[in-house]
Amino acid sequence: MVAQRANVSRVAVSRAFNPHASLKPAKRELILRIAQELNYTPDRAARALVSGRSHLVGVIVPDVCSHWESQEIDALTTALQAEGFATLLFKTRIDYSMDEQLLAYMRGFNPDSVIAFVENVKPATLARFLDRAVPIYVHYPRSGAPEESQAGPLHDRLNVLHRTGVEQAVSLLQGYGVRRIAYVSGVDKSRANTAREHMLRVVMAERGLAPPIIAASDFSYDRAYAATLDLFRVGEGADAIFAANDVGAFGVIDALRHELNLRVPEDVKVVGFDDIAQSHWKSYNLTTVKFDLEERVRALVRLILRRLNNPDAPALEETLNTRLVVRGTVG
Amino acid sequence: MVAQRANVSRVAVSRAFNPHASLKPAKRELILRIAQELNYTPDRAARALVSGRSHLVGVIVPDVCSHWESQEIDALTTALQAEGFATLLFKTRIDYSMDEQLLAYMRGFNPDSVIAFVENVKPATLARFLDRAVPIYVHYPRSGAPEESQAGPLHDRLNVLHRTGVEQAVSLLQGYGVRRIAYVSGVDKSRANTAREHMLRVVMAERGLAPPIIAASDFSYDRAYAATLDLFRVGEGADAIFAANDVGAFGVIDALRHELNLRVPEDVKVVGFDDIAQSHWKSYNLTTVKFDLEERVRALVRLILRRLNNPDAPALEETLNTRLVVRGTVG
């Protein structure tokens, strides 16, 4: 800032960097040129102090290297960066809970918005720790259409509709004459897991199929692998297996092929959830219920920007659908 | 801050949150209790403005979902968080270059330190955009021992020694009578790639082996897959393949098994670099040159803290070694 004085006075510099401020074009150009020569950038901390906008978006995640999460963080960071925001990463414990200490810690950085890849934290808890920021919740409506918004602290919602993709998957399996379907679950109480299990149950019932056999797992490769062994060695086995996510499906496939000597898809068919980038790798080539990542990130960014442009708006919503991607593990 | 006035005066609150400030323990306790009740946290933006420390560590990465990167970011975030820092994520273009626009953008956030997962940016360029922050460079000494620090702008160094792991791998392969060894490369000019190729070349020469056949790739699954097909269909094939990273090795393995109908390890042996978490998955079960992630992150954090505690110190260094992890793709 001091450096600029060599040329003009002080607030002009501020205006030069704010496109909507009134300043003579020639002067603005001059200032920006000199700023570049001097490697000057406005200090965002100071700007945040007076404007109340940090241009920071907090992302809370239990495990950055989970495939889905890392891919979403990647796309999100790209999209946010294009809008002038930066991603602030926080790790919570692996058990999908959220401790208040972390929230207080994050609060100090004053994020403009917060996206939590964590499920069992109540809106009330989150709201208590966020002043201006309105949390975004991922919601899984049980029926086909979004439900009424309920009461409670203000929060925005991203609705993800599982029905379409699950219907397509069950229909496909049914076409192959599958009878016994198992579900290798995700983390027990997680919302994604319960939503997926519930939708599977509903769709199977509608189509006259017996309820799925539940094999408890936690979204990880290793536990899905072990759960599959149990299913066939201790339990009754299955003709087809839904895994709560793609990584779990990889564990299922490897257990079937490399430990149980069963063929996929001839002996057992496997369907995942997510459609992460690895799902097309030849060793798996997984048929899976796709959640479109790009679409999802765009929806999130829209929510953030709409909220920031209109802090007092009532609850905002965006809705996403799913669909089946057919590859080689069903057939 | 205003809220605290209900109880005591103003600066006492500031002191209460700075452990080394002098304040009567009882008063500090009282203030902290009330702060918690009122959900008060000191504003880091304001703190940064006066103290010159943002407690932000910038991480620049071309692709968050690369396996190694995501795992390193994960561990790094955990470690930094424990020290009171937060990870600020920036995405650069995928071509491993670094544009100055991004650097200027990042500079505005005033990170205390910057870790760049980007290779072809010169220290001089980086230094120009960082005021206080001293960049950390990952360096791959060509001999066994760290080299002399060269001149140029001040930067700290993390030395990674490839020799040990590569020697173990080549020795193992030689024991199996391997003759023709290929190297499926990483991104052409990247430092990690050239270091790995060079060390492989040196070690093989020392052991009387012909130079490796080079198959050009870019660290990705897909290009490694294609490069392997070329190697066997157009080129002369190989008895053993080094891939520049584990993900590339997965592509190599899948191409060999699923497209070329070759057995791994019976027909072709495969060795990767990194030892990412997926390398123990049964479909790959990869023998690989391990870079210990935890150790690496600890070294990085040490470098950051040492530099922050002593901003004017001369160039700092940490050194890491590698070793071979033997699994199922050599044997």
Added chain:
DNA sequence: TTGTATGCGTTATCAT
């Protein structure tokens, strides 16, 4: 130990 005063770099308000 504790309070008062000052300044960090920026934007907003009010003036010109």
Added chain:
DNA sequence: ATGATAACGCATACAA
């Protein structure tokens, strides 16, 4: 269109 001044929330030097 441009400049002066206050204010944002905090830490620090100094005084008490």
